[in-house]
Amino acid sequence: MNYSQLRQQFIGGEWRDGKSTNTLTDINPYNSEVIASFQIANIEDIDDAYQAAHKAKLEWDKVNAYKKRDILENAVKYIEAHEEEIASIIVQELGGTRLKAAFEIGLVKNMIKEAATFPLRMEGKILPSTEDGKENRLYRISAGVVGVISPFNFPFFLSVKSVAPALGAGNGVVLKPHEDSPITGGTLIGKIFEEAGVPKGLLNVVVTDIKEIGDAFVEHPIPRIISFTGSTKVGSHIGQIAIKHFKKPLLELGGNSAFIILEDADIDYAVQAATFSRFTHQGQICMSANRILVHKAIYSNFVDQYKEKVSALTTGDPSDPETIIGPVINDRQAVTLENLIAKGIEQGAVPLVQGKITGRMVEPTVLVNVTSDMDVAQDELFGPVVCIIPFETEEEAIAIANDTRFGLSGAIHTSNIERGVEMAKKVHTGMIHVNDVTINDEPIVAFGGEKQSGLGRLNGQWSLDEFTTLKWISVNFGQRKFPY
Known part of the structure; x- marks a missing residue:
């Protein structure tokens, strides 16, 4: 694994520094050693990333569903081949124990395996019509481009929890990891899917700071969905901004x-x-x-x-x-x-x-x-x-x-x-x-909160529903009779 690349932005299929003059220092929370220093992304980089995702999504549409499945399964194979290195990153960047690292990697592999089934589950329906000689077709299509904002606690898994299903459902993705977990929650995932074979620009990773970009990541006109995992306070703000700009917010927030x-x-x-x-x-x-x-x-x-x-x-x-x-x-x-x-x-x-x-x-x-x-x-x-x-x-x-x-x-x-x-x-x-613990997450079971713990459900069929939309195309095989 080339660690030098993990210290850069991943935009349009290229590893490069951000265009901001500001830097972000990633430290080991246990001993304060510097892990990496990033030249952070600015608003122009955010635009580059979304534009790249939008363009690559059109290419992804042309890829055979079985090929898409194989690419996602390649991501699991890459993780398995580099499991010890990934565990080491989790320990160093997050202060996670060896037990936590193994637990998180297992969750990630299961989530990608489930997402790999999505290209083969983009099913539609043919429904009857009230009109003679007409049929109604429902096509399940990708939403377009998804913006993902992930937290610092389980960043590898909680990024992949949205990224992999979004890709599997046919979307382009821009991922913004938390500033305390830019590698585990961001550039590591970019590297994994790059090696798996996703088209250049389909997945982009921008490492930045809110003081640099403000609400630009959410307000950008390209993404149709903003998937956020983090605090209720920040989630409320993101949800309001998303709705204001007619984007769907998926919010996995705090708990008690x-x-x-x-x-x-x-x-x-x-x-x-x-x-x-x-x-x-x-x-x-x-x-x-x-x-x-x-x-x-x-x-x-x-x-x-x-x-x-x-x-x-x-x-x-x-x-x-x-x-x-x-x-x-x-x-x-x-x-x-x-x-x-x-x-x-x-x-x-x-x-x-x-x-x-x-x-x-x-x-x-x-x-x-x-x-x-x-x-x-x-x-x-x-x-x-x-x-x-x-x-x-x-x-x-x-x-x-x-x-x-x-x-x-x-x-x-x-x-x-x-x-x-x-x-x-x-x-x-x-x-x-x-008779179990409060900490449970399984790849095919609906996951989400009530009240101020979030909006929407992820995992399995629910992720497929959230990251796609249904398009109604009707076909009239005859001619409708009009009253005037």
Whole structure:
């Protein structure tokens, strides 16, 4: 893999520097070593990228569907041939552990394999007409060009989650990764699909900063869809700009998932699942369990076991296979977490476990005596911090779970499966899992949130629907009779 290319823009099938005079420095969040320096893209580069995607899309239209499938499958083969190198990039650029890297790469391969089926699923319909001698044809066609904006937490997967299905559905794509993950969420993906054989310019990657381009990426007249994964605040802004310019926004935003443990749950298993649901990748996952709701009958037992489990989690160098918790992505994130913990304690929360915060290294913190009106219960805790809240009845647990502006994921643990399912139906969330973790994403299952956790659904048929449109062409085999 040619790493020097991964430090440049990928526009029109060419690797080059951006036209801005400003630079972006990509650092390792664990040791602050400089990974790469980018000459960032400016508004002119954004236009070049969209123009290239639009032009290449017309060439992509001419490629046989089976050839398109083969090209996408080539991307999986390339990843498999370079898996160790990609894992190393994830560890270095994101502070992801070796476990996280393997998990993310697996998700990426499955998503591309699913997207590779899309060229063969561009099915239409012939429908009857109210008029004699006429038929109605529905053609599924690509939307055109898709703009993708990805986050820093799982950037390899969350970029590919939109990029691969968009390509598979016949679109051109321009990808803008987060400034903290320009390689893993951006140029690495450009390299993979370049090697896979997509036409030059079909996929473009622009590494830039919002201070440089403002809203130009969203406002540009070419893209028909803007797919954004990130915070609710930014997503709201992007959604409004997109709608203003008559583009479809796909928004996968923040979460405040509740992990509910009923009195008949397997406590040992619930402790393990709740730990994984909060502390995987330092808790920097939108589906992470922010609030653990525990029935009072088992509260003391659960808290004791959970404290022991969390206290044993190793924090440190993410390249060490024994490390469970690495650094958070940047200094801003660490300061935000420190302030949220302090505010929670000020409002009455009690630290059952209170880890140290040293630079970007944030050790686990578990807060008890938490009530729903506290900031730590209402805000997304995007780090290794979690709240435990007791409840007495199912109704109370549902009310607490729903007392948030978010609605992304959740989990319910119980020995009575159907009881859990019926309870799950009452939690206002796009996804919820019985006797499992809150962190789930599968390539053929609808993924998305309710309330302020997003708009739209991705994966499988839902991604195919989102990245295509239906065109009605009617055919009159005779002649219509007119009233005048």
